Amino acid sequence: xxxxxxxxxxxxxxxxxxxxxxxxxxxxxxxxxxxxxxxxxxxxxxxxxxxxxxxxxxxxxxxxxxxxxxxxxxxxxxxxxxxxxxxxxxxxxxxxxxxxxxxxxxxxxxxxxxxxxxxxxxxxxxxxxxxxxxxxxxxxxxxxxxxxxxxxxxxxxxxxxxxxxxxxxxxxxxxxxxxxxxxxxxxxxxxxxxxxxxxxxxxxxxx
Amino acid sequence: xxxxxxxxxxxxxxxxxxxxxxxxxxxxxxxxxxxxxxxxxxxxxxxxxxxxxxxxxxxxxxxxxxxxxxxxxxxxxxxxxxxxxxxxxxxxxxxxxxxxxxxxxxxxxxxxxxxxxxxxxxxxxxxxxxxxxxxxxxxxxxxxxxxxxxxxxxxxxxxxxxxxxxxxxxxxxxxxxxxxxxxxxxxxxxxxxxxxxxxxxxxxxxxxxxxxxxxxxxxxxxxxxxxxxxxxxxxxxxxxxxxxxxxxxxxxxxxxxxxxxxxxxxxxxxxxxxxxxxxxxxxxxxxxxxxxxxxxxxxxxxxxxxxxxxxxxxxxxxxxxxxxxxxxxxxxxxxxxxxxxxxxxxxxxxxxxxxxxxxxxxxxxxxxxxxxxxxxxxxxxxxxxxxxxxxxxxxxxxxxxxxxxxxxxxxxxxxxxxxxxxxxxxxxxxxxxxxxxxxxxxxxxxxxxxxxxxxxxxxx
Numbered sequence: 001x002x003x004x005x006x007x008x009x010x011x012x013x014x015x016x017x018x019x020x021x022x023x024x025x026x027x028x029x030x031x032x033x034x035x036x037x038x039x040x041x042x043x044x045x046x047x048x049x050x051x052x053x054x055x056x057x058x059x060x061x062x063x064x065x066x067x068x069x070x071x072x073x074x075x076x077x078x079x080x081x082x083x084x085x086x087x088x089x090x091x092x093x094x095x096x097x098x099x100x101x102x103x104x105x106x107x108x109x110x111x112x113x114x115x116x117x118x119x120x121x122x123x124x125x126x127x128x129x130x131x132x133x134x135x136x137x138x139x140x141x142x143x144x145x146x147x148x149x150x151x152x153x154x155x156x157x158x159x160x161x162x163x164x165x166x167x168x169x170x171x172x173x174x175x176x177x178x179x180x181x182x183x184x185x186x187x188x189x190x191x192x193x194x195x196x197x198x199x200x201x202x203x204x205x206x207x
Numbered sequence: 208x209x210x211x212x213x214x215x216x217x218x219x220x221x222x223x224x225x226x227x228x229x230x231x232x233x234x235x236x237x238x239x240x241x242x243x244x245x246x247x248x249x250x251x252x253x254x255x256x257x258x259x260x261x262x263x264x265x266x267x268x269x270x271x272x273x274x275x276x277x278x279x280x281x282x283x284x285x286x287x288x289x290x291x292x293x294x295x296x297x298x299x300x301x302x303x304x305x306x307x308x309x310x311x312x313x314x315x316x317x318x319x320x321x322x323x324x325x326x327x328x329x330x331x332x333x334x335x336x337x338x339x340x341x342x343x344x345x346x347x348x349x350x351x352x353x354x355x356x357x358x359x360x361x362x363x364x365x366x367x368x369x370x371x372x373x374x375x376x377x378x379x380x381x382x383x384x385x386x387x388x389x390x391x392x393x394x395x396x397x398x399x400x401x402x403x404x405x406x407x408x409x410x411x412x413x414x415x416x417x418x419x420x421x422x423x424x425x426x427x428x429x430x431x432x433x434x435x436x437x438x439x440x441x442x443x444x445x446x447x448x449x450x451x452x453x454x455x456x457x458x459x460x461x462x463x464x465x466x467x468x469x470x471x472x473x474x475x476x477x478x479x480x481x482x483x484x485x486x487x488x489x490x491x492x493x494x495x496x497x498x499x500x501x502x503x504x505x506x507x508x509x510x511x512x513x514x515x516x517x518x519x520x521x522x523x524x525x526x527x528x529x530x531x532x533x534x535x536x537x538x539x540x541x542x543x544x545x546x547x548x549x550x551x552x553x554x555x556x557x558x559x560x561x562x563x564x565x566x567x568x569x570x571x572x573x574x575x576x577x578x579x580x581x582x583x584x585x586x587x588x589x590x591x592x593x594x595x596x597x598x599x600x601x602x603x604x605x606x607x608x609x610x611x612x613x614x615x616x617x618x619x620x621x622x623x624x625x626x627x628x629x630x631x632x633x634x635x636x637x638x639x640x641x642x643x644x645x646x647x648x649x650x651x652x653x654x655x656x657x658x659x660x661x662x663x664x665x666x667x
Contacts, residue, residue, distance in 0.1 A: 157602075161617060165634035169466045 003135050006144035008053070009086055009093065010135030013128055015112040017059070017078040027111035028059050028078045034107050035059075042194060045101035050194045051087040051147055054139040057108065058083075080112055085139050087146040094125045151192045159186055211391040213256040215652045216418065216440045219269040219329060220577055221256045221392050223383070223550050226267070226331040227365035227372045228338045231446070231573065232345070233319050234326040234355045239281035241354035246270075246280065247660035248348055249328075255653060256392075266332040266341040270656070271444050271648035273297060276325030280659055285666040286437060290649070291430040293582045294443060298646045304586055306594040306611045311642035317448065319359025320644035326355070327446060327648050329575075335364075361448065363552040363573045368559075376553050377451045377570050378608075378639070379475070379560060381485035381500070385507035385530075387546045390414045391421075399507035402546075403532065403539035409508075416546060416579055418442055424543045429580040432649075433666040437659075440652035442577050445547075445585045447645035448554075449609065450571040453564035456639045467620075469627040477620045477631075478607050480524035487526075492519040492628070510539075517621035518628070523601045525608045528592045535598060545592075547584050550575040571643070581647055605636075612636040 003010055018027040025033075035057055038044050046052040058081040063073045086093050097105060098118040105124075109115040114130070116123040145153065159182070167178050218224070236242035254267035272280070274295045278287060293301055299313050299320070307313070313320065328345060332338035342360075349355050365372045376382045388401040388411040401411045402424075415423030419431040419438040431438035460478075464471030472495075476482040482495035489509040490499055499505045511527060511534040514520055520527050522534070530546070533539040555570025578584035591597070594611060596604040605611065607618040616636030622629045651659065658664050 161619075161632060161634070164632040165617065168632060169468075 003090075005138055005142075007087055007146055008138065008142055008144060009084075009088065009090055010138050011082070011084045011086070011090065011093070012133050012135045013080075013082040013131045014060075014133055015080045015082070015109060015115070015131045016076070017080055018111055018113055019077060028061060031057075031059050031080060031108055031111050038104065045097075045104035046084070047194060048100040049086070049093070049096050051093065051096070052194070053085040053087075053142050053147055053150075055082070055084040055086075057081070077113070080108070083135075085142045087148075090129070091125055094128050095121055098124050147194055148191065151194065155189065155192055156186065159189075211256075211414065211418070212440065213258070215654055216256040217269045217271075217650055217652070218254040218256045218267060219331075219550060220418070220442045220444075220650055221389070221548075223386065224263075224267055224331045225383075226263075226333050228332045228335050229363040229552055229573075230330050230338055230342050231361045231363070232328040232330070232342065232357050233324045233359045233361075234276075234328060234349065235323055235358045236276065236279040236325050236355045238354055239279065241352055242280045243660050243662055245349065245352035245354035246656060248352060249345075250653060250656040250660060252345065252348075253653060253656065263333065265334070265337045266330060268341065268345065269329045269650070271327045271329075271650035273324055273326070273646050273648055275323050277649065277659075279325050281662065282659065282664055283666055286432055286434070286664050289431075289433040289666065291443075291580070291582060293586060294647050294649060298445070298447075301586065301647075305589050307642055309611060309613055310638055311611050313644075315641065316644035317359065320646070322358055324358065324646055327444070361554065361573060363554040366553050366557040368557055375557070376551075376572055377453050377555070377557065377564075378456050379483045380479055380481065381483065382551060382553075382572075384481070384485060386548050387412050387416070389417050397503050397507060399505075399509060402543045403510070405538060412543060412546060416544065416584070417548060417577060419579055423579060429583070431579075434664070437651065437655045437664050437666075439654070441655055442579060442650050443581045444648040444650050445574070445576045445578075445581065445645065446648060447574040448571065448643040449574050450569075450641045450643045452566040452637070452639055452641065453558050453568070453570065454566045455637050457564050459637065459639070463631075463633055467631050468629055473627070474620075474631070477521050477524060478618075480520045480526035487520070488524070489514060489520040518623045521618075521620045522599050523596065523604055523607060523618045523620075525606055528596075528599055528606050529588060531592070531599065545584055545587050547576040547578045547588060550577070571640070574645075577650070607633070607636065609640045610636070610638075612638055614638075 017031065020027060046055040060075070060079045060081055062075050062078070065072045098121050102118040105118055114127060116127050118124050163182050167175055170178065249270055252268040254264070254269060274290060274297060298305070302308060302312060330338060330341050330345065332341060346357060349357065366375045366377070367373065368375065374381050374383050385400060388396060390411045391414050398409045401409045404410045413422055413424045415421035415429060419441045420428060420435060423429055460471060460475055464474045467474045472483065476488045480489065481487055484495045484497060485500040485506065486495040487499065487506065487509050489511065490505065510532050511520060515534065527534060531542050535541045552573050553571070554573055555568060558564040576585055592599070593606040593609060596602050601619070604618055605616055610616055614635060614637050617632060617634040618636065620631040620633065622631060
């Protein structure tokens with residue numbers, strides 16, 4: 001199953017974008033304009049769906065023609081590409097997306113052909129699955145660890161570096177005592193929030 | 208490929224002169240026509256890449272231009288528009304890419320860089336009086352031409368210790384080892400330069416990694432200005448004045464060296480990847496070895512393939528970051544398009560090792576590097592290998608020595624279970640080096656200089 005790599009699911013969705021020759025602006029431009037208004041830090045829609053490692057939304061107009069000797073080809077419609085690498089199974093993820101980021105999902109997918117809305121969650125899930133194509137490549141930095149494991153690992157890495165810096169060269173008994181205390185603090189330290197860039201500060205605080 | 212025309216290439220583009228004295232003059236042109244006439248006079252002084260079979264000259268002269276300089280000389284617009292974008296923008300505008308921020312940002316630069324610099328005149332000499340005489344001669348020429356004013360100058364000189372000229376820099380390291388070799392340029396081949404071949408031997412890099420209009424390592428031609436003759440045998444130069452905080456460095460090394468079981472000198476060697484006498488730690492991890500330093504077949508001839516954990520030469524050591532050789536696998540192929548030729552030279556007086564030194568004294572290194580593509584070569588090394596650590600698997604860690612740490616950098620020194628070679632973490636890294644100015648320059652061939660002088664650059 002190439003859509004799954006260990007615990008990680010690689011989702012690729014191609015939703016055809018509506019074509020309305022009488023619209024004030026094209027549906028593809030409407031999506032682009034809306035996407036530009038979304039926050040880029042942890043406050044964006046995927047920050048709310050905390051199992052997301054990486055997500056990307058792209059408006060694909062057509063195949064770009066590079067001139068001879070390549071041959072000229074065209075798509076049947078414009079497409080919205082949605083890629084996401086997340087923890088766990090597909091259906092719960094899509095349901096969470098509809099529940100946690102329903103407004104954003106609606107504002108984006110309302111410009112796509114066949115989109116049934118998010119009110120009827122089963123219809124939304126069925127629609128998204130109809131648009132799904134097989135994922136063959138994952139985001140390069142995604143491994144087999146969950147978002148939560150990754151955040152904890154980054155916090156631990158940063159904390160261990162600070163611990164070493166503050167304690168290297170100490171006599172064994174002092175070093176051991178410091179390490180026991182360090183482990184205790186680390187085990188109760190609050191986990192960094194998804195999208196957080198504060199891992200270093202959190203790690204420093206607990207020391 | 209055919210032999211290169213050494214009479215057409217500027218000498219400093221293809222070799223370091225190893226002269227102990229230098230002065231760099233920064234010019235600003237005030238008149239197009241007079242400026243071009245002035246270049247016509249200057250070109251007669253320019254030192255080419257011809258061999259010095261009759262002995263070294265007393266002085267050398269080379270010239271290079273910024274983009275505003277080429278505009279000021281009235282190059283036709285289609286030629287100007289054909290230059291690569293990073294050169295057109297200039298180094299100041301590339302600050303975000305280069306991490307020239309904070310203490311390295313332009314408002315900390317020397318006054319000359321606050322105005323427009325049009326040209327760099329590089330004069331090297333074997334003796335100080337010869338340098339002064341040659342510079343006076345050039346300045347008289349400039350003055351008589353009425354074409355250009357000198358807006359600033361920078362002296363540089365090999366450090367003299369106990370009256371002897373050395374190859375040391377201000378932090379006490381022996382500098383100037385190794386530069387890539389290029390196809391077609393006659394040189395004493397030294398194993399360890401150039402690129403690694405499949406059989407483990409070293410070969411020259413493609414000429415197009417240094418000079419324009421020759422095939423590079425990918426068989427491509429780097430972006431170069433039109434017409435062909437303007438670009439051919441030319442190259443791009445980076446000039447960066449790097450101030451060295453000698454007191455900060457000595458204090459930091461002493462403090463950490465006292466904690467490090469291998470001692471101060473070993474820690475100093477781990478920072479750079481060379482002992483302070485120049486011995487590569489990869490070849491001699493436990494002690495300096497002058498025999499290796501003096502042996503041209505060995506002093507740049509090493510690889511990291513058998514030291515991937517950095518137990519001998521740390522993964523983040525300066526020489527390993529800036530020239531990773533085979534450290535990233537694929538027999539070193541990943542780095543062949545990221546090589547630069549350096550022409551560095553210290554400035555300011557030497558502070559004896561037994562003194563704490565000062566940060567605010569005027570001393571540092573004039574870093575000059577030549578490459579065919581500023582974007583692909585210098586800027587990549589600066590952005591990815593110096594100011595970022597991902598390729599070396601060092602996360603966000605920066606180059607220990609020249610990284611813009613801002614007081615909160617760290618670097619991991621890998622080690623072994625041996626008592627005097629343990630893993631060691633250096634934190635709270637300050638900026639040992641601060642940028643004090645510089646820019647990107649185009650160094651044309653002799654033919655191109657004469658075309659500029661004759662106003663015959665024709666891009667059609």
